[in-house]
Amino acid sequence: MNLLTLTTALLVLAALAYRVGQRRALRLRTDQRLAALPSHYGAYVALWCGLPAAALLVLWLIGESQIVRLLVVGALPAESQGLAPAQLDLVLDEVARIAAGTNLFEDDSLAAAAARYSALRGISDLAKAVVVMAAAVAGLVAGQHLVVARLRARDAVERLVRGALMAASTMAILGTIGIVASMLLETIRFFQQVSPLAFFTGLEWSPQTAIRADQVGSSGAFGAIPVFAGTAMITLIAMIVAVPIGLMAAIHTAEYASPRARAIIKPLLEVLAGIPTVVYGFFAALTVGPTLRRLGDTIGLDVASESALAAGLVMGVMIIPFVSSLSDDVINAVPQALRDGAYALGSTQSEVIVRVVLPAALHGIVGAVLLAVSRAIGETMIVVMAAGLAANLSANPLQATTTVTVQIATLLVGDQVFDSAKTLAAFALGMVLFMATLGLNIIALRVVTRYRQAYE
Amino acid sequence: MALTARRQVLETEPLATAKTAKVAAHGVTVFYADKQALEDVSMDIRGHEVTALIGPSGCGKSTFLRCMNRMNDTIAICRVEGEILVDGVDIYGPGVDVVHLRARIGMVFQKPNPFPKSIFENVAYGPRIHGLAENKVALDDIVETSLRRAGLWDEVKDRLNEAGTGLSGGQQQRLCIARAIAVSPEVILMDEPCSALDPIATARIEELIDELREKYTIVIVTHSMQQAARVSQRTAFFHLGVLVEQGDTEQIFTNPVEKRTQDYITGRIG
Numbered sequence: 001m002n003l004l005t006l007t008t009a010l011l012v013l014a015a016l017a018y019r020v021g022q023r024r025a026l027r028l029r030t031d032q033r034l035a036a037l038p039s040h041y042g043a044y045v046a047l048w049c050g051l052p053a054a055a056l057l058v059l060w061l062i063g064e065s066q067i068v069r070l071l072v073v074g075a076l077p078a079e080s081q082g083l084a085p086a087q088l089d090l091v092l093d094e095v096a097r098i099a100a101g102t103n104l105f106e107d108d109s110l111a112a113a114a115a116r117y118s119a120l121r122g123i124s125d126l127a128k129a130v131v132v133m134a135a136a137v138a139g140l141v142a143g144q145h146l147v148v149a150r151l152r153a154r155d156a157v158e159r160l161v162r163g164a165l166m167a168a169s170t171m172a173i174l175g176t177i178g179i180v181a182s183m184l185l186e187t188i189r190f191f192q193q194v195s196p197l198a199f200f201t202g203l204e205w206s207p208q209t210a211i212r213a214d215q216v217g218s219s220g221a222f223g224a225i226p227v228f229a230g231t232a233m234i235t236l237i238a239m240i241v242a243v244p245i246g247l248m249a250a251i252h253t254a255e256y257a258s259p260r261a262r263a264i265i266k267p268l269l270e271v272l273a274g275i276p277t278v279v280y281g282f283f284a285a286l287t288v289g290p291t292l293r294r295l296g297d298t299i300g301l302d303v304a305s306e307s308a309l310a311a312g313l314v315m316g317v318m319i320i321p322f323v324s325s326l327s328d329d330v331i332n333a334v335p336q337a338l339r340d341g342a343y344a345l346g347s348t349q350s351e352v353i354v355r356v357v358l359p360a361a362l363h364g365i366v367g368a369v370l371l372a373v374s375r376a377i378g379e380t381m382i383v384v385m386a387a388g389l390a391a392n393l394s395a396n397p398l399q400a401t402t403t404v405t406v407q408i409a410t411l412l413v414g415d416q417v418f419d420s421a422k423t424l425a426a427f428a429l430g431m432v433l434f435m436a437t438l439g440l441n442i443i444a445l446r447v448v449t450r451y452r453q454a455y456e
Numbered sequence: 457m458a459l460t461a462r463r464q465v466l467e468t469e470p471l472a473t474a475k476t477a478k479v480a481a482h483g484v485t486v487f488y489a490d491k492q493a494l495e496d497v498s499m500d501i502r503g504h505e506v507t508a509l510i511g512p513s514g515c516g517k518s519t520f521l522r523c524m525n526r527m528n529d530t531i532a533i534c535r536v537e538g539e540i541l542v543d544g545v546d547i548y549g550p551g552v553d554v555v556h557l558r559a560r561i562g563m564v565f566q567k568p569n570p571f572p573k574s575i576f577e578n579v580a581y582g583p584r585i586h587g588l589a590e591n592k593v594a595l596d597d598i599v600e601t602s603l604r605r606a607g608l609w610d611e612v613k614d615r616l617n618e619a620g621t622g623l624s625g626g627q628q629q630r631l632c633i634a635r636a637i638a639v640s641p642e643v644i645l646m647d648e649p650c651s652a653l654d655p656i657a658t659a660r661i662e663e664l665i666d667e668l669r670e671k672y673t674i675v676i677v678t679h680s681m682q683q684a685a686r687v688s689q690r691t692a693f694f695h696l697g698v699l700v701e702q703g704d705t706e707q708i709f710t711n712p713v714e715k716r717t718q719d720y721i722t723g724r725i726g
Contacts, residue, residue: 346559356559
């Protein structure tokens with residue numbers, strides 16, 4: 001019996017258990033007062049039936065391969081048994097392939113082990129099905145016997161649901177921890193090869209370490225300042241575009257626009273947020289970049305066709321809806337009572353907005369801007385396509401520049417070895433990026449929460 | 457139709473009262489979209505008196521109050537007919553600047569609504585936007601006088617730079633009163649100013665209202681008949697969008713002409 005059939009059977013049984021529990025509760029209800037609704041008793045029995053069995057199944061699946069492996073190793077030829085763990089894994093993979101009939105090479109010495117493997121898998125599958133279904137049936141019977149009128153089934157079910165919800169929320173935290181841990185290890189390996197001081201203060205970025213010593217450009221310099229500077233510049237340009245436009249758009253939609261205009265403008269602005277960044281990327285690279293270059297030519301400026309300005313401008317456009325949508329929300333959240341108070345003192349509409357509404361919404365707006373900044377720092381596709389690769393340390397936005405995200409993307413594209421500083425540098429950059437955006441998000445959330453507290 | 461109604465009112469009303477009244481409403485009718493909230497209300501509000509508007513919830517008393525400083529303008533679906541004269545000038549007439557009007561007719565709301573600024577800045581807001589103070593010294597002076605008149609100065613003089621929202625409910629409401637009087641209005645409209653306050657804070661505000669009568673004309677909407685009886689000289693009773701009866705407070709409470717007023721005061725309706 002394969003896994004899909006088994007899970008389906010389990011679900012069917014749980015559904016049956018639900019009916020059984022519900023029926024029993026309904027029968028009890030004819031002469032007693034129940035402590036919960038019949039559906040709660042149904043859910044209660046279904047959980048008794050399904051949960052222990054499912055837990056057992058999961059444990060079995062985790063333990064199965066380990067146990068089978070241990071038993072198979074005994075059947076391997078003597079010379080294979082003494083191999084190092086990594087090589088032993090390869091041999092065992094081959095055994096599994098022979099058993100499945102997908103092996104590439106004939107190797108009779110492994111035939112015995114393969115036969116053993118097949119036999120063990122067969123036994124395991126059967127045993128698994130029997131044990132799990134037995135557990136489910138036992139759970140159903142036990143649960144059904146537990147159903148009495150005074151059983152507080154709702155409490156039990158809700159406790160369990162609460163537990164499940166909590167587990168789901170912990171998932172996000174575990175995900176973050178996992179990501180950090182995976183980057184952290186590689187980052188540490190990188191800093192064993194390149195000193196942190198050189199990385200954080202060096203002015204030259206040239207990560208192309210050569211495979212052969214005599215190759216051109218084999219030096220490999222890992223001074224990340226030019227890369228950080230590129231990110232900072234493009235982010236700055238993007239924010240110069242996005243913050244004023246986004247904020248003014250938000251003020252318009254929240255305060256001035258008629259309900260009908262608002263109903264049209266807001267979704268249209270949010271369409272911008274739905275455009276894939278890769279589309280923005282070629283808009284920047286094929287339209288904005290060359291246009292800027294031509295414009296520069298006409299007024300005698302030397303503009304690179306891949307310029308920080310082009311990437312920054314387009315990124316700014318991309319970020320407008322983040323700023324406008326969040327700001328619009330916080331401006332709308334400013335209590336009407338404050339506006340009324342200001343109007344009643346004889347304020348004009350612009351005075352109300354500038355002197356009362358915006359200061360009251362300031363925390364939220366700052367939060368929105370910080371979230372937008374962290375979004376700009378992490379944005380990859382636009383800069384990959386439009387900003388260039390050369391790490392020039394220059395304050396001229398008309399030149400090509402590069403960003404942290406671009407470097408990560410280029411360092412990890414293609415075949416790489418995971419022990420060279422070049423590849424590992426990507427993780428160090430990623431770590432810095434992660435820390436920066438994490439810090440910004442934490443600050444932004446704090447600011448926003450503090451703002452919310454003021455009105456609740 | 458509204459025009460003819462207005463003309464009739466003008467004819468029946470003796471010209472003299474229109475002159476002595478600080479605010480005179482003639483045939484005021486208000487609609488929220490298609491729903492009529494106020495029907496043909498005519499009343500005079502005399503200067504340097506407290507006029508109480510009483511009546512059950514939804515009777516239109518707050519709507520009428522908000523007509524007097526055109527706060528209803530901020531509600532898009534609201535339509536006002538008839539005329540309201542302040543010192544003889546129709547505030548709904550052409551050429552009336554609503555910003556100036558509201559500076560002359562201040563308002564205090566049901567729930568204290570101090571701005572999220574310091575106590576000083578709350579009071580200084582009005583003088584600043586209207587350019588009433590020429591320099592910092594004059595502004596300080598206005599703020600202090602206003603807070604003193606609102607009976608709040610002694611409690612806050614050492615913490616003028618702290619947030620106005622950090623005060624207690626009663627203090628916040630007095631701050632809002634100080635904010636309103638800082639622009640030297642002629643009339644102060646109060647929309648149930650004590651409904652969110654405890655009895656002690658309420659008593660404090662009521663005392664204050666009595667003191668303010670000397671300098672300002674006050675119109676107060678209240679749900680509490682005791683409050684109306686305590687603070688007002690004139691009372692108007694509204695019911696279902698109609699002004700049922702108006703008169704001296706004492707007369708309304710002891711000897712009402714209309715049966716509906718009698719019923720409301722004795723608790724039979726509302």
